[in-house]
Amino acid sequence: MPQLNGGGGGAGDELGAKDELISFKDEGEQEEKSVGSTAARTDLDEVKSSLVNESENHGCSSSSDSETDRQPQNRPDLESSDKHRDHFAEALRRQQPDGGLFRAPSYPAGYPFLVLPELAGPYLSSGALSPTARTYLQMKWPLLDVPSTAALKDARLPSPGPLSNKIPVVQHPHHMHPLTPLITYSNEHFSPGTSPAHLSPEILDSKTGIPRTAHPSELSPYYPLSPGAVGQIPHPLSWLVPQQGQPMYSIPAGGFRHPYQTLAMNASMSSLVSSRFSPHVVPHPAHGLQHTGIPHPAIVSPSIKQEPGTESAGTSPVVQPKSPGPLKKEEEKKPHIKKPLNAFMLYMKEMRAKVVAECTLKESAAINQILGRKWHSLSREEQAKYYELARKERQLHSQLYPGWSARDNYGKRKKRKRDNKQADSTLRDNILSQSKKPCIPYLPPEKTCDSPSSSHGSMLDSPATPSTALASPAAPAATHSEQAQPLSLTTKPTHCSLPVKTSGFSTSGPSSSPASSQPGVSLPISSPGTQTTPHISRPISFTSLPPSVLSFPASFQKAAIHSHHAILQSQPLSLVTKSAE
DNA sequence: GCTCCTTTGAAGCTT
DNA sequence: AAGCTTCAAAGGAGC
Numbered sequence A: 001m002p003q004l005n006g007g008g009g010g011a012g013d014e015l016g017a018k019d020e021l022i023s024f025k026d027e028g029e030q031e032e033k034s035v036g037s038t039a040a041r042t043d044l045d046e047v048k049s050s051l052v053n054e055s056e057n058h059g060c061s062s063s064s065d066s067e068t069d070r071q072p073q074n075r076p077d078l079e080s081s082d083k084h085r086d087h088f089a090e091a092l093r094r095q096q097p098d099g100g101l102f103r104a105p106s107y108p109a110g111y112p113f114l115v116l117p118e119l120a121g122p123y124l125s126s127g128a129l130s131p132t133a134r135t136y137l138q139m140k141w142p143l144l145d146v147p148s149t150a151a152l153k154d155a156r157l158p159s160p161g162p163l164s165n166k167i168p169v170v171q172h173p174h175h176m177h178p179l180t181p182l183i184t185y186s187n188e189h190f191s192p193g194t195s196p197a198h199l200s201p202e203i204l205d206s207k208t209g210i211p212r213t214a215h216p217s218e219l220s221p222y223y224p225l226s227p228g229a230v231g232q233i234p235h236p237l238s239w240l241v242p243q244q245g246q247p248m249y250s251i252p253a254g255g256f257r258h259p260y261q262t263l264a265m266n267a268s269m270s271s272l273v274s275s276r277f278s279p280h281v282v283p284h285p286a287h288g289l290q291h292t293g294i295p296h297p298a299i300v301s302p303s304i305k306q307e308p309g310t311e312s313a314g315t316s317p318v319v320q321p322k323s324p325g326p327l328k329k330e331e332e333k334k335p336h337i338k339k340p341l342n343a344f345m346l347y348m349k350e351m352r353a354k355v356v357a358e359c360t361l362k363e364s365a366a367i368n369q370i371l372g373r374k375w376h377s378l379s380r381e382e383q384a385k386y387y388e389l390a391r392k393e394r395q396l397h398s399q400l401y402p403g404w405s406a407r408d409n410y411g412k413r414k415k416r417k418r419d420n421k422q423a424d425s426t427l428r429d430n431i432l433s434q435s436k437k438p439c440i441p442y443l444p445p446e447k448t449c450d451s452p453s454s455s456h457g458s459m460l461d462s463p464a465t466p467s468t469a470l471a472s473p474a475a476p477a478a479t480h481s482e483q484a485q486p487l488s489l490t491t492k493p494t495h496c497s498l499p500v501k502t503s504g505f506s507t508s509g510p511s512s513s514p515a516s517s518q519p520g521v522s523l524p525i526s527s528p529g530t531q532t533t534p535h536i537s538r539p540i541s542f543t544s545l546p547p548s549v550l551s552f553p554a555s556f557q558k559a560a561i562h563s564h565h566a567i568l569q570s571q572p573l574s575l576v577t578k579s580a581e
Numbered sequence B: 001g002c003t004c005c006t007t008t009g010a011a012g013c014t015t
Numbered sequence C: 001a002a003g004c005t006t007c008a009a010a011g012g013a014g015c
Helices: A017-035 A039-057 A076-095 A116-125 A131-144 A149-156 A160-166 A180-187 A267-275 A327-333 A343-358 A364-377 A380-400 A418-434 A466-471 A476-483 A503-507 A547-551 A554-569 A576-580
Strands: A202-204 A211-213
Touching: A343 A364, A343 A380
Parallel strands: none
Antiparallel strands: A202 A211
8 A cells, every 4th residue: 555655755666756756745845834734734644544545445455555465376377477577576676675666656645556456346346447447457467467378369359449438338436536547557457356356366358258367466567667677577568579470560660679678667657558559450560660569559550540641741650661662551551659648638538437427428528528627626636647647658658659759640630620710719809808608507417427516616616625725725826726727618508517617607707807808817706715816727737737747847847837827817718619600 | 431529738830 | 938739539419
C-alpha cells in the first residue's frame, strides 16, 4: 500500500513521479505557508486515509504494506514468469537499494498504480471493465509476461477489443474508486474470478477464456524499470515479437537501436503501450525494420485513418521502402502513428463507460461535456495522475517513435469546418455581445451523472472535495482557476442533465460584465462558497498548474504560468461555435 | 459511409 | 511570444 507520507521523501520513481512529488510537496508547502493552517493537511490526510481504506476494504489482502511480502506461491506453471520476475525484482532492487521498489509514488493520496489489489473485484468480476480497461487487460499482462503463446494469443485473438468497445459497459459507480481509471490500468489483469491474480497461477482471459499465466502482483507494471534493469528482463513487448517471424507492427526507423533498448522505460510505460494497442493494427512486415515488431497503440493501420493524398511530407518515423514506388503505396504502407493521449483523453477513456452507464446519454459529444466537467471537478491529485500518465505516454511515444512529430498527422483527418470556426472567431464578439443562444437550464440530475451537479461548476459546489481544500484557499489564483468552468455550450437538452450553462451563467457573461470584451470570461453564478471572480472557460488545466506541470520543462512551466495570467485577460472559446451556427 | 459534435491537452504552425 | 489550428478518443446523429 502506498505510503501516506507522500512518497517518503520522494525517492523512487524515476519517471517523473519524483518531480510530481516535489511539485506536490511544493504545493503543499505553499499552501501551508500561505494558509498557515493544518486544515488542508487534515483534509489531505483524510483523503489519503479514505483512499487507503478504500483500497484496503476491497479486501484483497493486497493492501498490505509490502507487496513484496506477497510472494505468490511458486507453481510450476509460473516458473517461467517467476524466473523473470526474479530477474525483474533483482534488477529493481539494484536500482533501488533502499527497498523503494514499491514505494508509493509521489502521490500522497495513494497513487493508484500501487493499489493493485483493489482492482480485481468489482470491475472485472462483473465484466464491467471499461473498454479501455479491457484493452489494458488484454494487452498489459502479455507485456510483462514471458513471451508466451498464450499471451500472444491474447493479443491476436480476433479483436475482442473493438467489439467490446461498442458494448456499453456498465460499471458500478459505487465501487468506482475515484482513482479507478488508473486502477484499472494496473488491475485489469486480475481475472474476474474469485481470487486475486497473485493467488491464482492461471487466469482465464476475461474475454477469451484462454488461460494465461498469472502475474505476480508485485510485478506491477508500474514499477520503475531502469534501463539497466530492463536489460535483464524479457522485453516487455517481446510477447508481441512475432513468434512466427512476422512483426505485428512496424517500428519507426531508428526507433530502436536495440530491441530492448528503447524499452528503457518503466513498466507503466509498457502498460501504456498496451493500453492503446489496437487490434486494428495490421502487420507491416515489409518495412525492413527490426523484428521487434513492437506495436504501439498509436500505430494504426493506414487503412483505418488515412486520407489518400493527405499524407504529410513531414518526417515519418516509418522507414519507407527504399524503392520509390508509387507514392500512394508508400503512403498506404505508412502506419498512422497516433498522437499520444493527453491527460484528459486518458481520463476520458477511463471514465466514459462510467458516465455512459450512469446516464442515458449516448451522444459522445454530450458525454464529453460531462467528462469535461468531471475533469474539472477532479482534484489536483486526481488530475495529476492523468497528467503523469499522459506524460509517460508521451515519453513512451517519443521513445517508440523518435522521429515522429504531431505534424505528421496533420491533414490526415478530414478537415473540420474550419470555416465555421473561423467564422465563429470573427463572430465571437458579436455573438457574445448579442448573446446568446438561450441556454438550457441545467437540471440537477436525479441520479448523479457524475458530472458535477452544480449548475455551472464542478469545483464550485462539488461537495467540498479534498481538492478544494487542498488547492485553494491559499492560492487565490489557483482557487480562481479551479473554480473556473468550461463554457460548454450545449444546445440540446439531455436526460442526463448535461452540464449546460444556465441561462444566468451565459447571460451574465461578457456582455454584462467588465469582462465583456473578454471572450470566454463570464461571471460565475453565485453559489455558496463561490467567488464572484470572473469565470474562465478552460483554465484549469493550465492555470491550476497541475503538479505535473512542475515536472515539465521550465519553459512549459513558464508557459503555464503565463497562461495562467493571460487567461485572466482573455480566453479563447469554443463556446461560440454552436451559437454561431 | 462519412463527417460532425464535444471535451481538454499537446504540439505545431502562423502572425 | 502569443494565438490559432490540428489531432488525439468516442459514438450517436445527421447528411
